[in-house]
Amino acid sequence: MITDFVGAGPLKVTIGSLPDEVLLEIFIFYQQGADYNKEEWITLVHVCRGWRYIVFASPLRLDLRLRVRGKIHTREMLDIWPALPIAISPSTSRLTRVPKITENVIAALGHRDRVCRITLAFHCPRPEIGKIFGNDAASISCTDIPRTLGLAER
């Protein structure tokens, strides 16, 4: 309940009666104060259809991004969510322990028109880096990447 003391007396309204523009401003304020890592806007879209509509109608103002860290099945995730910009930042230290990560990062990279942000830190075996960068066109090469990956060696 929101209490408005402007005017003749206290006016009690529900948050649902606020105009969309006002809600959007509140969401932007909420998003700006949120931890960059937490993707708080996802909580907002789970509240109700109305809020979901407001959030997805303003992806730029809310700076919405789908973050791909690689652990969740990317293809499935991208099927569920609208075509929002994609930020890729896999936990590369886990690449060998969680084989799906490389596969999921590659799946996200496939959406070239939507990828707005890529953060890759290689503290993983070179073959895994080769897979991410593309082992068919030698877009990256290292001395210790096996020839079987088709990468050029220095």
Place this chain on the structure above:
Amino acid sequence: MMQHPFPALTYLALWDWLNDDEEAVVISDSFLGGSAPLLQSLYLTHVAFPALPKLLLSANHLVDLHLRDIAHAGYISPEVMVASLSSMAKLQYFGLAFGSPHSRPSRSSQRPPPVIPTTLPALTRFRFKGVSEYVEDFMARIDAPLLCNIYLSFFNQLVFDIPQLSHVINRVESFNRLNATISFSSYGASVELSSEAHDRLLLEISCRQADWQLSSVVQFCGMSLHPISTSENLTVTIDSGNPRHLGRFDIEHSQWEELLHPFTNVKNLYLAEDVGPHIATALQGLVGESVTRVLPALQSLFIAGLEPTREAAGSFVAARQCLSRPVAIHWWEEERKTEYRFDESERELESEWESDLEVDD
């Protein structure tokens, strides 16, 4: 996968944590299809990307460009680097750090800078690590009217010949009456000139020998730099973490005296506990006209710790008093720095990386 264009890409950060020059990741010419039209931030750490200039030519929206610990295989000459930045009207930060002193301009292929330099109209911050020949050539090719934050880190070298750099530094209007701090530590020496605002000039020299450190700092301070000759507050410190290192600063007094010469406008001199004896003894040794020729504007001497330092400084103060140039001695409670100086933007970058990579799904 990444050899195709990514038309919506605004941020790209690649970091090889292995940090081994022999096994550096080398990015091929076709990376991102050779263009990145919307890119605003680019961070490359310890990767070699020889075709980077071509990519940069398409990146007209770039605001932050951080090239750190560039593997030697990815060396780009000053001429080519400046040409690749030529269309970047929005570039505010440019960091260029080579991983090895082998990355240096070749004298045989070096061409003289053009008569009209390339203007980088938005550049405010420049960070460089490498050899002085490179930055000298680079600076001769650019004009950055808003530049007010310069951080230079040189590999060990005996002689610095950087007239072009001095010229650029002297043209920065805000580099006036900055606070100067000279620091020595077991891994290098630095000269920092900074204000309360963001204006900052920092020079670091990586070398371990104390006499070389002092010699390098003397060379830099002696280059007729406006920010040094206008500085009113000078602090000199030695990192006391390594006692063996401290002992090596028993260098002839004339070197310390020479260090102070360019600071003609310093009113307040702050001497940290471990450096005090060396400088105070050098001041004590001044005779005749040299008593007022060194630090002629000095009014206050702030000394941390040791009584012998005060005694030595007392002789200098008495000599100045006789020449009607009084100097007051004050106790100074030194604020110990527990952390080595580190570029603020680098700290921000580290934090951003952590934020991006730390949390798993």
